Amino acid sequence: MNSNPQLDLHPDADSLNAFAEQAVGKAEREQILAHMTRCSRCRQVIYLAQKAAEAETPATQPALPSRGWRWGWRFAWVPAAALAAALALVVTLHLRHNAPALEMAKVVQQSQQAASAPVPLEQASAGAALKPASPVATNSAAGNAKFTTLRRLPEELALETASSAALPAAPGSGAYSLGENNAAPTTSVQSEQIQTQRQSPAQFNPEPAVDAWQQRQRMTGALSASANTTQVSQETMNTAMDRAPAGQSVPAFAAVSHTAKQAAPTASFTIRTQETVAGLAASHNADPHVLPSGLAAISTVTEQQRILAIDLAGALFLSEDAGKHWELVAQQWTGRAVKVRVQAGAGGAVFQLTNISGFSWTSVDGRTWTVQ
């Protein structure tokens, strides 16, 4: 009656048990499975043996003590903690992301005050690269370049300063020696820059918000065109310096051509050149002075024997003897001081200090400051 031809050929109990306990090789397993596919008897045997094993298991296993409802949720803590951490990170990043946006609004307002028409930064940067003679574009590019200057190490600051000044530096003499050479007043490069400045009536106004915005751009890899140009030019200059033999100045025409190619630095050093025009031997760039704080100076200004310097921490130091002795000036301004400069006033030189928010304070002696 039964047409199944396999009834008399079955794996023995040992093989079926080994199959159920996964104790057979792959080939034998396939063979047994193939047999079970067509043999309902062996399938039934396996199911029943399995049922018996399951019935045996609770009888032999000791009862586990009750662990309470929290035990069932013990593995949920891990993803919950990870989720909370991720949420905290997102909130932090979001807050950081939103904070500079307010500064951007402020920057636009200041730009409107300083210049006649606001220009988007990237557009301005591109414009600066293409049309360096345009006043608005030059000013914006100057902001970009200045940003680069502010955020770099003192060595880079010194090198960038040297890119717009005379380049008598010997190769390998270091950034600080270059910075000292910046004090040399008149070179062909400086006169070139003065000419550029005269073409650009808009006064450079340091805008920290722009710095912050551009720093974000740099971090995200979207560095503006002008910043790239500055960097490339600086590297070119470094190469030129390295090629120059020891004790020999770099020819002036090299510096001129470099400055002509570099639109942003041309505008970024307008303050210094303006001071030069006013007859003040002043420099607010990176300085080789080692300040009492042990930190490098990010902004220095010199008026005869008097030097004012701001270190990386924002502390202001004053020297009356051309840097031989320093004294710390008590803070009379808000925020972190980032820039100091000197202007020619009616009664003599007036120092101006700018904090990171862009507010300014003035002082005649460098010790007493009043808000502007």
Place this chain on the structure above:
Amino acid sequence: MGITTSQPVEESAVTGIDAVPKAAQLPVQLNQLLNELWRESGAAAYGLKQEEFIRILLRVGAAQNYGLAAEATVSQRQQAGFLRGLRLADLVLAKACAGGHEGAWEHFIAVYRQPLFRAATAITGSETLGRELADQLYAELYGLKAREGVRRSPLDSYRGKGSLMGWLRTTLAQRHVDHHRRTRRELPLDNLAEGHEPPAANSKPGKLPAELLLLAKAVLEALEKIETVERFLLAAYYIDGRTLLEIAPVLHVHEATVSRKLHRLVDGIRKQIVKNLLEYGLNKQAVQEMLGADPRDLDLNLKKILQVSLTDAFEEKAAL
């Protein structure tokens, strides 16, 4: 206990394998391994001599070609791996019991009697039937059955691949299924209940329309292409009516995996049927109409189709 246990039997007579090399003929490394296994197994406690133990192991290995295909050549490393994978303690106990060792039987009863009874109860679903089934197996294990004048114990067929308890459960299940099938065959035809399988295979319907013949052909070809595991899945789920929870342990996967596999399988078969029909020259509309046909109109016995494997038949005969 009033039961005479079976006497030790001639090994070659049990297995039919005469060409088991003696210990002195073995390679040194294999001989060392066998000696080491003999010490680990505790065979001496049941009076099993070292030579006898080695012969048992070599016979078990040779009977299965050390777990490899029949025609494969076995290296010493493969031999060692196979021998180390055996359940030596269980194997020694089974062989000692089959050999009639009193101490081995005492140990066997102490360890396995209650679990065996529980397993039989679980298999039969009745304590009375379970006790009856367990006692019957005990009688067989003692070697009450004799063949050619020699008592034989089913324990002699245990080869140590799986656990001895698992082997006992499987043997119980085999006994129960065989008993059930025998007694079912003895039922008069009038008493066949609704759930019993009707003799559908021999029914000869009238001549089918050409479309249905094409559909039947497409179904047959689609089913022929599925793999062994898938065939097993279909048989277990649709023919045996097993649940996913029951099927999963057999395939050593989670029941959710079984469910996914089943869905995928059914979808795949349906697509294959459509593909076959399109290849026969039918258009899509005709195929869709054809798939709406009543399956009862088809001359197909899916049980038969599924249970005919394309792979080689399992050649090993039941041990008993």
